[in-house]
Amino acid sequence: MSRALQPGAAPAGWVLGDTEFGLFQHWIHRVAGITMGPAKKALVAGRLARRVSQHGLGSFEAYFELLQRDPQEHQLAVDLLTTNETHFFREPRHFELMRGTVLPQHPAGRPLRVWSAACSTGQEPYSLAMLMAHVLGAAPWEVLGTDLSTRVLERARQGLYDTALAREIPEPFLRAFCFKGVGAQHGRFLIAPELRRRVRFEQVNLNEALPDLGEFDVIFLRNVMIYFNDVTKRGVIERLLRALRPRGWLVVGHSESLNGISPLLQAHSPSVYRKHA
Structure with missing residues (x-):
C-alpha cells in the first residue's frame, strides 16, 4: 500500500x-x-x-x-x-512467488497465515485470499489485513469495488470469487462472502508496539517503507520480525530495499526476504 x-x-x-x-x-x-x-x-x-x-x-x-x-x-x-493507493494483484511477481514457491513448500496440516501489513482498502489481502483459495482449497489458511486508517479498513471489510478494478483480477478468479453488481449496485462488484469470511481486518499502527497477532508465515509490507526514515524502518521491521516465523517470508515493494536493516533477514530475491532460522 x-x-x-x-x-x-x-x-x-x-x-x-x-x-x-x-x-x-x-x-x-x-x-x-x-x-x-x-x-x-x-x-x-x-x-x-x-x-x-x-x-x-x-x-x-x-x-x-x-x-x-x-x-x-x-x-x-x-x-x-x-x-x-493499492491494486488487485499489484506487482505480479510476488504472487508468482506465492504460487510457485511459498504455497508448495508450506508444511501440510499447519494453517498458513499471511499478513498484509498495510492493506489500505483491501485489494492486497483479497488478492492473496483468491490465490490461496485457488491453490489450497479447503486446507487451513488465514489472511489478516491491517492499516492505520479506520476509513480504509471499513471499505475493505465491505469488499465492494468499482467494476473498473475488475480488469486487474485474473478471469478465473473473477468468475470464482466475485459477484457482479445489479440494480443499485450496478457498476460495482462484491468479493464473495465465503472468501471475505477468511480475511480478517484490524487497525494496527506499525509505529507502535504491536498487539498479539500470533505468528505468520508470510508478511507483505509493500510500498510503505519509502515513507519512513532509517530509524523508523528499523523499528517497524524489528516489530514485524517478532511476528514472523523462522524461515518466514517478508515481501516489500519493488522500489524498496531492506539491506542492512536487520541481521535477521536474508535476501531471497529483489524485494523478498526470509527470516533466519
Whole structure:
C-alpha cells in the first residue's frame, strides 16, 4: 500500500506557515512514522483546510490544538494524511512467488497465515485470499489485513469495488470469487462472502508496539517503507520480525530495499526476504 498526500488548495487567505507545518510534520511522524519534507506543505494545507473550516477555526494552529484533545478528529486527520493507493494483484511477481514457491513448500496440516501489513482498502489481502483459495482449497489458511486508517479498513471489510478494478483480477478468479453488481449496485462488484469470511481486518499502527497477532508465515509490507526514515524502518521491521516465523517470508515493494536493516533477514530475491532460522 502507498501512503502519499494528495494535492489540494486551502481557501484564499489561509496560510500554513512553516511553524504550523512543523507541528504537523512532527505529529504525523510520531503517530504514523511518516516523514514529510517541505514539499508536502501545500498538500497538507489542502487536505486539512476543509476540517479547519468545518470547525469554524481561524488557523491551522487552532486545528492542531483541536487534534490534541479530540480523539475522533485525531483519527480523521490521520486518515486524511495517509492516503492509500493499492491494486488487485499489484506487482505480479510476488504472487508468482506465492504460487510457485511459498504455497508448495508450506508444511501440510499447519494453517498458513499471511499478513498484509498495510492493506489500505483491501485489494492486497483479497488478492492473496483468491490465490490461496485457488491453490489450497479447503486446507487451513488465514489472511489478516491491517492499516492505520479506520476509513480504509471499513471499505475493505465491505469488499465492494468499482467494476473498473475488475480488469486487474485474473478471469478465473473473477468468475470464482466475485459477484457482479445489479440494480443499485450496478457498476460495482462484491468479493464473495465465503472468501471475505477468511480475511480478517484490524487497525494496527506499525509505529507502535504491536498487539498479539500470533505468528505468520508470510508478511507483505509493500510500498510503505519509502515513507519512513532509517530509524523508523528499523523499528517497524524489528516489530514485524517478532511476528514472523523462522524461515518466514517478508515481501516489500519493488522500489524498496531492506539491506542492512536487520541481521535477521536474508535476501531471497529483489524485494523478498526470509527470516533466519
